[in-house]
Amino acid sequence: MKQSFVYILKCSDGSYYTGVTSNLSARMFKHNSGFYPDCFTFNRRPLELVFYCEFTDINLAIEKEKQIKKWSRAKKEALINDDFDELVNLAKKSFGK
Known part of the structure; x- marks a missing residue:
């Protein structure tokens, strides 16, 4: 079976890119050579x-990449x-009464 990777890059502006x-x-x-000039990371090297x-x-x-892309910055940093305990806590939603 072919290996695949989900990865997160920290950009020079502090943002994250997931691929x-x-x-x-x-x-x-x-990414680092600017091979894709239209990519999100091009101007963030x-x-x-x-x-x-x-x-x-x-x-x-691919499913996990899409899931992570929807996460908050705090959850990505966990x-x-x-920090898997924090990851679980960040997944919980609090609903007002």
Whole structure:
């Protein structure tokens, strides 16, 4: 099975970019070299890889990438920092009475 990666980059402006790829080192090179001039990261270089995880199922990797892209900055930072307790707490919603 082919390996896939979901990754998070920290951009020079402090924002985060989440992506999916089958070749992490090649994708990092393309991001940092400005290979894609229309990409979100083009004007936000240099970039730092702050998180990645491996998948053997590309469909699951794409699903997780889409999920993470919807997360708040705080929740992404909890994932980046391996703060899984905080990650769970940030997933809870509080509803007013």
